[in-house]
Amino acid sequence: MSHASLFSPLQVGPYRLQHRVVMAPLTRMRAERVSFAPRDLNAEYYGQRATAGGLIIAEASPVAATGRGNPATPGIYSDQQVEGWRKVVDAVHARGGFIFLQLWHVGRVSHSSLQPDGALPVAPSAVPITGEDLLAMTAHGKPEPYETPRALETHEIAEVIDAFRIAARNAVAAGFDGVEIHGANGYLLEQFLQSHSNLRTDRYGGSIANRARLLLEIVDAAVGVCGAERVGVRLSPYGVANGSGEPDPMPLYSHVIRALDERGLAWLHFIEPRSSGAGRAEVNHQNVPSAMKLFRPLWRGVLISAGGFDAASAEAAVAAGHADAIAFGRYFISNPDLPARIRHGIPFTPYQRATFYGGGAAGYTDYPFHDEGQRP
Template sequence: MTSLFDPVQAGSLQLANRIVMAPLTRNRSPNAIPTPLVAEYYAQRASAGLLITEATAISPQGQGYADVPGLYGTEQLDGWKRVTSAVHAAGGKIVVQMWHVGRISHVDLQPGGQAPVAPSAITAKSKTYLVKDGKGQFAETSQPRALLAEELPGIVESYRHAARNAIEAGFDGVEVHAANGYLLDQFLKRGANQRTDDFGGSIENRARLLLEVMRAVSGEIGGGRTALRISPVTPANDIHDPDPQPLFEYVVRALGPLGLAYVHVVEGATGGPRVLEDRPFDYPALKAAYRDAGGQAAWMVNNGFTKALAEQAVRHGDDLVAFGKPFISNPDLVRRLRENAPLNPADQATFYGGGAEGYTDYPALAA
């Protein structure tokens, strides 16, 4: 019987166990540069089968929150090299989550104070995180402008270039962030995409940008080092589609031939209920559609998993289970799950911004 603690192959990645640290934004990278403290934080958690970094902007335009890291400048990449070296020295594997926030941004965070970009000029009823006078604060997102069709090849190129940067910085692979109401999810879903060109309207058109990105990234670094995160029904960041089942089944079928490392699926509302009465979704059918299209990637599930739910998921054929908040306060979460040890409670007041407190100072079990 397969267990959480058995090894698994995910594309080119040989993982020691099936427990994954989910991406968790922590806002501790001033000027988008990961600090030595960031390296310590990830190395502490290297017993996970796989670490997925916090979402990391592929370009200055892709930035949507203060003090989140980037993947486009020399100093940022040098910071990430410290992180990947520390994780590998601790015996871990790490991929970077590549991010373009689209409309979930603020003019104060955009180059030259320009408007954020989006598929359509529809403001999200959401908030972002700014730092002013040394203090973090949440602010309403700014009115975006609609991307021109001729700008989209440049977006694809930014993803491709960021993927190459990631490998050069020592990452074992990349995860393309197409979930939680950010740019690629905005193109997918009709609540944010009201375009009338080749990137709007039909399912095929709305999925076009995502699939172009996935082909570019996998073509650049290899499918076995490329992964994707999706969240079919989450309402995060004011995102919605009236008929997500055929949309996401189309997407995963198109991914089948790419030989990806894994597909990461957020079940239900990100950070909220696993089942939404007003947004039903058939996750087994999604997985079946992917397998029917020849997709062999590891299947990763996420959102509110306990040890019991995770064990059940693995028994029923899911390959990997991502844990989010428990990894914040339990650097040795894998050991705690294995030994059924109690978990440290997390201090939500220290989730975003700050220094070591609530970041690298949570205790591990005694040796």
């Protein structure tokens, strides 16, 4: 037993959190649609959810135009995007909160309509996402089957690494307290990790060490910019989102986690398998392992877990030492004052899935506070 609680302080890198209720990175698709820069509405949304000494992991943000897989997702590769994010960061810091930016490249989880010049999405190998229920988001809003992506040439991988490095530098310029590398949910870095989507024969494919190389090189690039204590990584072992899934995840993820553990990072962040794919539909996968319980022995640093928690199960996970903090996603959408609701046993406002993605203030900044006097 750790004897910690959701409301005991936690040291995360150089930052001392006053509680352990973390806001998970949540794609909402409400950036400006031409520049892909955050807007004043985005700053209002994050400011509502900031608390003194609380941690927010801002939504996944493409590190390059080629890394985009949805319309209206904010990027972190242009000056205008940096300026937009600065407003968000300032809103969170004004309330005494901490905020990291999640760095993202979707790889094959995209469509040519969203790519520069209508090019095919890139991936480790020319392996498409298949499955009747798996469809690509398109620029015109109509879901379509995924295309066969173009395999990255070996020399292009250096450009991907550099895009993450520049994105980390841009995040620092915007005032973020650090960055999280998105290595989960079937996106580019997980595509490189997993054997069914990575059929390469160069130094980035084949063995587990080779398949893990890109993730680790990108982590090292971000560390070179921010320092290890300001870099986190998100993984989804046993996840099945966006066509992901490794036949035997234990050898792969044990290798990756041990390698990350050596780097002294700010945190490791798991998506629990029971909630894999929760962004698309209501899920509660049965008979799946617990990532935090399986891999906690391999990780000496701060461990964040996300996926399907309520107040009681979050408190139990922290008390048992399975995780040091719990990230909430869907309930942070509908409860801007979520930490206070958990602390005082106040019921949660239900979320409305129909307004998760795109749109304006409805379903974004109009959810009620239990005490409207707390609204920023």
